[in-house]
Amino acid sequence: xxxxxxxxxxxxxxxxxxxxxxxxxxxxxxxxxxxxxxxxxxxxxxxxxxxxxxxxxxxxxxxxxxxxxxxxxxxxxxxxxxxxxxxxxxxxxxxxxxxxxxxxxxxxxxxxxxxxxxxxxxxxxxxxxxxxxxxxxxxxxxxxxxxxxxxxxxxxxxxxxxxxxxxxxxxxxxxxxxxxxxxxxxxxxxxxxxxxxxxxxxxxxxxxxxxxxxxxxxxxxxxxxxxxxxxxxxxxxxxxxxxxxxxxxxxxxxxxxxxxxxxxxxxxxxxxxxxxxxxxxxxxxxxxxxxxxxxxxxxxxxxxxxxxxxxxxxxxxxxxxxxxxxxxxxxxxxxxxxxxxxxxxxxxxxxxxxxxxxxxxxxxxxxxxxxxxxxxxxxxxxxxxxxxxxxxxxxxxxxxxxxxxxxxxxxxxxxxxxxxxxxxxxxxxxxxxxxxxxxxxxxxxxxxxxxxxxxxxxxxxxxxxxxxxxxxxxxxxxxxxxxxxxxxxxxxxxxxx
Numbered sequence: 307x308x309x310x311x312x313x314x315x316x317x318x319x320x321x322x323x324x325x326x327x328x329x330x331x332x333x334x335x336x337x338x339x340x341x342x343x344x345x346x347x348x349x350x351x352x353x354x355x356x357x358x359x360x361x362x363x364x365x366x367x368x369x370x371x372x373x374x375x376x377x378x379x380x381x382x383x384x385x386x387x388x389x390x391x392x393x394x395x396x397x398x399x400x401x402x403x404x405x406x407x408x409x410x411x412x413x414x415x416x417x418x419x420x421x422x423x424x425x426x427x428x429x430x431x432x433x434x435x436x437x438x439x440x441x442x443x444x445x446x447x448x449x450x451x452x453x454x455x456x457x458x459x460x461x462x463x464x465x466x467x468x469x470x471x472x473x474x475x476x477x478x479x480x481x482x483x484x485x486x487x488x489x490x491x492x493x494x495x496x497x498x499x500x501x502x503x504x505x506x507x508x509x510x511x512x513x514x515x516x517x518x519x520x521x522x523x524x525x526x527x528x529x530x531x532x533x534x535x536x537x538x539x540x541x542x543x544x545x546x547x548x549x550x551x552x553x554x555x556x557x558x559x560x561x562x563x564x565x566x567x568x569x570x571x572x573x574x575x576x577x578x579x580x581x582x583x584x585x586x587x588x589x590x591x592x593x594x595x596x597x598x599x600x601x602x603x604x605x606x607x608x609x610x611x612x613x614x615x616x617x618x619x620x621x622x623x624x625x626x627x628x629x630x631x632x633x634x635x636x637x638x639x640x641x642x643x644x645x646x647x648x649x650x651x652x653x654x655x656x657x658x659x660x661x662x663x664x665x666x667x668x669x670x671x672x673x674x675x676x677x678x679x680x681x682x683x684x685x686x687x688x689x690x691x692x693x694x695x696x697x698x699x700x701x702x703x704x705x706x707x708x709x710x711x712x713x714x715x716x717x718x719x720x721x722x723x724x725x726x727x728x729x730x731x732x733x734x735x736x737x738x739x740x741x742x743x744x745x746x747x748x749x750x751x752x753x754x755x756x757x758x759x760x761x762x763x764x765x766x767x768x769x770x771x772x773x774x775x776x777x778x779x780x781x782x783x784x785x786x787x788x789x790x791x792x793x794x795x796x797x798x799x800x801x802x803x
Contacts, residue, residue, distance in 0.1 A: 333414035433486035470523025
């Protein structure tokens, strides 16, 4: 067997770090000198390409080695991730992809991963450890138990009710946080900071509502203590990170890395944080994190222009047969659709931040979406529209209606989502389920084909928009046209207007 074949089969772990392909950057510090400081719940691709990378960079400066990450999770897939990462000493492969070439690196900022347990006892114990000063989260946009009709925490959700009835054996991450904070208070320990890194508006405020709302189900006095004593800084996070599949594993193997869970990502990354950490924090400003009291302005720009932009190109691109995001950006109709909706209907409601004007940020987003090396898929962008639309698209619709500005293109985007949820392409081939509530959406899309208002009556997505005659007429007109003509002809009609 030749040397290259041996390298490709080399298992990633501490012992092999010194023998990896020279193209692979390895941690620039002694991992044995790291000690625990952060519990992170949700070890998906985004966290390992974002927060973990920033800490890896910081540790390489020789600073703050007492802020290493201990991973954790509360779902069955987290157990599988734990098994994979523990087998390679909690090392992660991160490959930055750009037209200039691929840059692989090994991230060593995580030192352990607590056992995933149905009652969350190991997680609660680790959060109770006095060395834990930050608990951070990436539990997805839909993981915060927010009622979309009220945009507030839903204490009546069955998961939260169950945690209220059995607070000593919680099933949710918020129940586990409550149990750990209760134990720390009883032991006279200061509370940790809870830092959401999820892509939702006001993520710190949303997390505070979830934690205090969960506590109030079983211990109102504890809920009041948490509200008064626990810090929940808001943050804005950004890095395009595709899902991992066989292509990503094969790419890692090209660099001699046998890793079942490698991460690929774009070179760009951004992290904006409120500086609210009573028990201290790592000096992340040394490695590019922006600390500011204007997180909401950065967040609005990113969510409206980038995440909203993803939704604008996702359904149009997928329905026109573009599997990859850069292919959608190269399609003249999809790209023109993105630019017109963003420039006319999104940017007018976004404020500038110190780093960018809205127009400058759009140019950056255009470049990032067009990166052919990232290999992000339109299917990933189409995923879970019922959770993403109310956060990324509907706020721009509401602002447009309130100000009297155009919402024509946003109405078409909504109609394209409805058409996608019909479950088949224009040639009749199936669209595989792509939403947690897919069967209901398919049925609703079928109803909306003859009664478009049925789609807008999803109050968890659109609130009261079904009763807005202007928007309802725009949406219905576009949906009728999509069915009567085609996606291509409908986009051409919008762009010609």
